[in-house]
Amino acid sequence: MSRLQTKLVEHLHDAQREPAVADPRGILPAADLAAIRTEGLTKEFGKRVALDHVDLRVPQGVVFGYLGPNGAGKSTTIRSVVGLIRATSGLVEVLGHDVARDRDAAQRLIGYLPGDFVAYPDLTAAEYLHHLTCLRGGAGASAIPVLAERLDLPLDRRFGSLSHGNRQKVGIVQAFMHEPPLLVLDEPSTGLDPLGQREFLAMVREARDQGRTVFLSSHVLSEVEAVADVVGVLRGGRLMFTDSLSNLQRQALRRIDLVFGNAPPVEALRRARGVHEVVVTASTAHVRVEGSTAELLRAAAPYGVENVRTHEADLGDLFLGWYGEGGES
Numbered sequence: 001m002s003r004l005q006t007k008l009v010e011h012l013h014d015a016q017r018e019p020a021v022a023d024p025r026g027i028l029p030a031a032d033l034a035a036i037r038t039e040g041l042t043k044e045f046g047k048r049v050a051l052d053h054v055d056l057r058v059p060q061g062v063v064f065g066y067l068g069p070n071g072a073g074k075s076t077t078i079r080s081v082v083g084l085i086r087a088t089s090g091l092v093e094v095l096g097h098d099v100a101r102d103r104d105a106a107q108r109l110i111g112y113l114p115g116d117f118v119a120y121p122d123l124t125a126a127e128y129l130h131h132l133t134c135l136r137g138g139a140g141a142s143a144i145p146v147l148a149e150r151l152d153l154p155l156d157r158r159f160g161s162l163s164h165g166n167r168q169k170v171g172i173v174q175a176f177m178h179e180p181p182l183l184v185l186d187e188p189s190t191g192l193d194p195l196g197q198r199e200f201l202a203m204v205r206e207a208r209d210q211g212r213t214v215f216l217s218s219h220v221l222s223e224v225e226a227v228a229d230v231v232g233v234l235r236g237g238r239l240m241f242t243d244s245l246s247n248l249q250r251q252a253l254r255r256i257d258l259v260f261g262n263a264p265p266v267e268a269l270r271r272a273r274g275v276h277e278v279v280v281t282a283s284t285a286h287v288r289v290e291g292s293t294a295e296l297l298r299a300a301a302p303y304g305v306e307n308v309r310t311h312e313a314d315l316g317d318l319f320l321g322w323y324g325e326g327g328e329s
Ligand SMILES: Nc1ncnc2c1ncn2[C@@H]1O[C@H](COP(=O)(O)OP(=O)(O)OP(=O)(O)O)[C@@H](O)[C@H]1O
Pocket: 045, 048, 049, 050, 068, 069, 070, 071, 072, 073, 074, 075, 076, 077, 115, 328, 329
């Protein structure tokens, strides 16, 4: 992180001095108010268009998974939302606060984990986190040991001597500890071991179950599948679509293995509605099917099916299709 960015992040913590309530005037935000709303969000770096008229609406109380290939513009969106960079044009609102006009009020509501999280190398994790609670007017101090224990983070070690994964845990703790209504997390599970990742996902679900909103960018599809309610896909600076995870899973191809007594009836299986692919090994047909498997099973039944193994719908192929071209050029 550059010196300028470090200063901007410090400003962000300073803005969080006020208690993290959704409306500092004590009026709760209307339930239909979006946690994040962008309209025509465009960001140009010189001639490079990083974001091109992005219209995003993240409702309150959901986990929103923001996906896209390298260079698609995820971090640029996130840095625009948390007020670290100014949009070239378009609107960004956080719980009704215009980030350009009312940045401090917006930042007060956000817990932010940057993609390149760093802290002062000579401070211990505990000293650094307590330093942040001071900047934030004391909010979150009591949560530090609790979150550190959950994530198995050694608080007494100097930040500069921590492993990559443990540094990331410091970043996660500082984002969560003051219980902000909106968490904005850029590639949050980078470097976490499986236990750390599991605990982190549990923290995300708990935040959501408390009615808070989590906006996270990720390359880890399994993580998004495990935790997101809504998915948005960005390509080449354009938002391709947003949809609920359950809708996407319905579209995803299901894998089903059919074991026959004799050679599998490949042609009959291929003709069944929704079947995309049939691969045969010995007496087993490995079939990939879209939507319901009823038609496939009806087609297979006359040929003496001895066993059926079904697998969870896999978003992987959909994901690779979405990624395609559209990263950095
Ligand atoms: N400060 C900057 N100056 C110039 N170009 C930038 C700057 N920040 C980002 N970009 C460009 O904007 C585009 C989007 O970058 P961004 O970091 O938002 O992508 P990303 O989706 O987060 O990628 P990744 O998955 O690799 O983190 C890229 O082409 C990048 O080179």
